Amino acid sequence: MENKTEILKDIKCPGDVKNLDKKQLEILCQEIRDRIIGATSKNGGHVGPNLGVVELTVALHIAFDTPKDSFFWDVSHQGYVHKLLTGRNDDRFEKIRQSNGLSGFLSREESEHDAFGAGHAGTALSSALGRCIARDLSKKDDHVVAVAGDAAFTCGITLEALNNISSSTKRFILILNDNEWSIAKNVGAFSKYFNELITNPAYTRLHKDAESFLTQMPGGPSLMKFLSKAKRDTKELIAPSSIFEKMGIRYLGPIDGHDVQSLVRFFEFAKTSDEPIVLHLLTQKGKGFPVALEEPEKWHGSGPFDKDTGKSKSSSPNAPQKFQDVFGECLSNLAAKNENIVGITAAMPSGTGLDALHRAIPERFFDVGIAEEHAVLLAAGMATEGKLPVCAIYSTFLQRAYDPIIHDVCLQNLPVTFCLDRAGLSPNDGPTHHGLFDISYLRCVPNGIIMQPKDEDELQDMMATGITSGCPAFIRYPRGEGVGVKRKDIPVPLQIGKAEVLYKGSLCAIWAIGDFVQTALSIADRFKEKYGIQITVVNARFIKPLDVETLLEQVKTHQCIVTIEDNVLMGGFGSGILEEFEQNDITIPVKRFGWPDKFIEHGNSVEELRSKVGLDKESLYKSIEDFLSLKDQVATPIFA
């Protein structure tokens, strides 16, 4: 173990970290950092969060024994160190978030050391509590540890769990990994409160004393007596009870989250606690990588970069603007002209592009923390007072707010506009982040309109349509760059429920949404070239209400209908068309293309993942050709 690069290589299972000495642990932590920076520099990943939990994770694996003991990581984007220590330091780590590489999150399928998978925030405390209750019922004695970032305390679910812990179990260990950042700077009263705890000299002194006490005399009960006495003596004036203690959860902190030996002592102590306990750890997001320390928001999640300079490798100067940036710019322009427009984000100001509104009109920008359910209710309340709220929430995270969408916004027909970025695939993130369900979960709710633009200019028009519609409006658009079309200076509201017929033809009409419109056009071009047949291509624009008039017209002049969408087939856009046919007693061959009834893994790119289920351009062309029985025939379609 003398060679500087030897230690991590020899860690094959968590037990291997237990016997390392102080110096070896220091080297191990450095090697882990190098490994994370090396791997993420190639393919991107959650750099800052992982660099911040190196010591904390090493200490966890020294003090606890997974898989007997279990860790419940909130979001689990910070699980790379845990992966490296649990037998996954191989080629798959090198390709993390890529095809045949490890997932960027924890996954029960990936390892027995991953007690619980995640990707959405706020799930750690509730799921860990569930595990504790099950353990207690089974009369087992293993330890359950929830690790949650400070931003997890902006989530309603975290608070619901906190409310439930002390009445449900005596043995619950919570690690609060406080780095003061969500993706952006953390917001809200809890964040301020944690800061007060950190800066309260009484706590700092008390726990410095506690730490040195632990160093001298390891042993939980004595420490507890010491702490209780200290509090009694000072009648809580010097060390006021934390909010956790008032909820029946013993609080210890603030604790240096980068000192492995000290952390191990605190964790060993937590194992002996006969009451639920929270350890408040202070960590630095991006620790050990100066560029990440300087810009924690940028380095929360990064694309490929030069590991020496930190310079991004993925930015191509001539790339079209991203949908999120078009959204932000357009909203700021619309809001400048209409003072009722307000923007709401649930902890994703830069990811959604809503930070543009923050820069332009800060008083009409609201970051509510990781609180999608609250964000939607807040919007509903604002709408009752004449405001025109725009909720910018990723498709996958809007799932959190389903009840307020139905019960508060749609039932009361309130004019809230939802802009759902990341509709479709988030290829590197995988199943927790793909936005493949929103059409199905929104289409069945009365009163709302649902739109999907084929390009950035249409996104602007749809925003104008939604905001002026007077009803709930949902606009879904994909992650990443637009197609590079020229945008009008002033967006024009669309006629609600009217599709755009791009090619007028016969035989078959393809109804597509989003970027599949472009695919449909190129398929039509190929048919024209190969068979001399012009087929119809429709940009549906509105998933709801469907342009039934145009659809029923086309039934008279076409022999089949094809639909293509970036959503699960069940309950999706194509299903809506089938329902219309059923309602109108129409029987016509229909072929729907969309995502199958299974979770889609992570992978390299949208195109690659689409090709696995036959949704890439070439497969679609061939499938439609087969459906029309055109193959090997020249200009004699079977339906002719």
Ligand SMILES: Cc1ncc(C[n+]2csc(CCOP(=O)(O)OP(=O)(O)O)c2C)c(N)n1
């Ligand atoms: C429901 C939900 N909304 C938004 C996100 C996007 N998101 C991923 S990580 C993160 C911030 C997490 O901050 P924190 O828990 O403090 O951990 P840190 O990254 O600072 O270590 C957010 C907002 C999410 N994962 N889930």
